[in-house]
Amino acid sequence: MTIDRRGFLIGSLAGVGAIACSEGPAASPKKGPTMPAAKPAPKTILILGGTGFLGPHIVEAARARGHTVTLFNRGKTHPTLFPDVEKLQGDRDGKLDSLAGRKWDAVVDTSGYVPRIVKQSAELLAPSVGHYLFISTISVYAKSDKVGADETSPLATLDEPASEDVAKHYGALKAGCETACEAALPGRVATIRPGWIVGPLDPTGRFTHWPVRLAEGGEVLAPGDGTTPIQLIDGRDLAAWIVTLIENRTTGVFNAFGPSNHPKINLSIKQLLDDCNTAAGNKASLTWVSTEFLDNHEVSPWAEMPGWVPAEGDYAGFGRLSNQRAVDAGLTFRPIADTAQDTLAWLALPDVEAWVRGTAPFGSAAMLSRDEPAKRRAIRGSGITREKEAKVLAAWKARG
Numbered sequence: 001m002t003i004d005r006r007g008f009l010i011g012s013l014a015g016v017g018a019i020a021c022s023e024g025p026a027a028s029p030k031k032g033p034t035m036p037a038a039k040p041a042p043k044t045i046l047i048l049g050g051t052g053f054l055g056p057h058i059v060e061a062a063r064a065r066g067h068t069v070t071l072f073n074r075g076k077t078h079p080t081l082f083p084d085v086e087k088l089q090g091d092r093d094g095k096l097d098s099l100a101g102r103k104w105d106a107v108v109d110t111s112g113y114v115p116r117i118v119k120q121s122a123e124l125l126a127p128s129v130g131h132y133l134f135i136s137t138i139s140v141y142a143k144s145d146k147v148g149a150d151e152t153s154p155l156a157t158l159d160e161p162a163s164e165d166v167a168k169h170y171g172a173l174k175a176g177c178e179t180a181c182e183a184a185l186p187g188r189v190a191t192i193r194p195g196w197i198v199g200p201l202d203p204t205g206r207f208t209h210w211p212v213r214l215a216e217g218g219e220v221l222a223p224g225d226g227t228t229p230i231q232l233i234d235g236r237d238l239a240a241w242i243v244t245l246i247e248n249r250t251t252g253v254f255n256a257f258g259p260s261n262h263p264k265i266n267l268s269i270k271q272l273l274d275d276c277n278t279a280a281g282n283k284a285s286l287t288w289v290s291t292e293f294l295d296n297h298e299v300s301p302w303a304e305m306p307g308w309v310p311a312e313g314d315y316a317g318f319g320r321l322s323n324q325r326a327v328d329a330g331l332t333f334r335p336i337a338d339t340a341q342d343t344l345a346w347l348a349l350p351d352v353e354a355w356v357r358g359t360a361p362f363g364s365a366a367m368l369s370r371d372e373p374a375k376r377r378a379i380r381g382s383g384i385t386r387e388k389e390a391k392v393l394a395a396w397k398a399r400g
């Protein structure tokens with residue numbers, strides 16, 4: 001089966017060693033949950049971004065744990081979110097004035113894609129922040145063919161050194177951003193390489209495809225024999241862990257995904273779909289169709305079967321990377337069924353932002369539904385169309 005690596009790498013494969021940074025000498029993360037016994041001291045946290053998908057979850061987790069958050073962004077994405085949070089306006093590509101002269105305990109960089117731009121904010125903030133957390137991706141890895149690969153695996157490099165084309169060089173550019181952060185704040189950086197981030201507020205519709213499709217009921221096309229391994233992380237679990245790293249001033253490089261904290265136990269696509277089906281009320285039946293048959297009927301992995309990439313050949317390691325370091329640093333995972341249920345609950349809301357409305361009443365129902373039906377459809381689920389699904393299922397039955 002031919003797989004376009006770039007097509008699905010946005011959110012896939014990752015990076016390098018861990019040291020804990022504090023005033024004093026470096027210390028490695030202790031085994032098991034790293035939550036400090038005493039209530040962590042309140043921190044001041046700057047988020048470069050904060051209003052898209054992962055950002056709002058970090059804001060919520062930090063505020064729930066008594067920390068003070070400041071957002072820096074252009075004020076274009078979900079501008080009405082968090083009316084009671086300090087917002088500094090600017091553009092990280094050259095308009096950083098509003099950050100000058102300010103101090104924070106930590107900065108979380110969720111919106112860094114181009115090394116030149118990340119270098120600007122990292123160098124500006126280096127004298128005024130103690131800890132820099134850069135949100136990278138497991139797409140930084142050059143290959144995905146090794147089972148159990150960890151943060152020491154080789155990284156992708158730019159074959160066009162001057163390129164800033166994120167769609168074309170997402171992984172290699174993120175690797176360059178990691179280097180820029182470490183160069184500006186040596187020993188004070190936590191580089192976080194998430195895998196597939198899922199759950200409420202996800203603008204891609206990838207994971208969302210499954211609970212939405214299963215909630216419609218009937219016969220559902222399921223890919224392969226059900227054993228394909230899956231690694232993902234609920235945005236809220238990732239956000240909570242990022243706040244833990246801030247509280248512990250943990251530095252280093254971490255692959256961040258689950259849902260298993262056992263290197264040998266992986267989630268299978270069958271388990272994922274069964275849990276989503278349960279969360280969606282068990283109205284659907286799954287028909288598993290072989291990888292070869294899907295290939296012959298041009299059903300593409302990932303894009304049409306979200307999360308599914310046959311773990312073979314160059315992709316033998318896909319879905320089977322090591323997350324041990326992050327687990328040792330306190331990363332934990334909620335059940336898939338909870339993520340699926342909450343995703344359906346979020347989609348049932350009048351607008352995608354209402355999920356965060358709990359914090360402050362503000363009306364934006366009209367805003368989204370009024371001017372972005374296409375975006376709303378995308379949020380409800382990308383994946384295979386119902387028409388193509390029905391055709392492939394009919395052909396599968398007729399294959400005699």
Ligand SMILES: NC(=O)c1ccc[n+]([C@@H]2O[C@H](COP(=O)([O-])OP(=O)(O)OC[C@H]3O[C@@H](n4cnc5c(N)ncnc54)[C@H](OP(=O)(O)O)[C@@H]3O)[C@@H](O)[C@H]2O)c1
Pocket residue numbers: 010011012048049050051052053054055056072073074075076077078090091092093109110111112135136137138193194195196197198
């Ligand atoms: N989704 C996945 O499966 C996945 C997997 C692995 C890694 N990741 C990584 O996870 C992160 C997810 O980030 P997110 O988008 O959800 O973060 P977010 O912080 O929730 O949203 C992006 C923020 O960046 C701001 N922004 C965009 N361009 C800006 C600019 N030029 N100057 C200042 N602010 C700017 C946006 O606000 P304005 O538009 O108002 O400026 C928005 O607040 C990304 O780094 C991604 O690479 C994602």
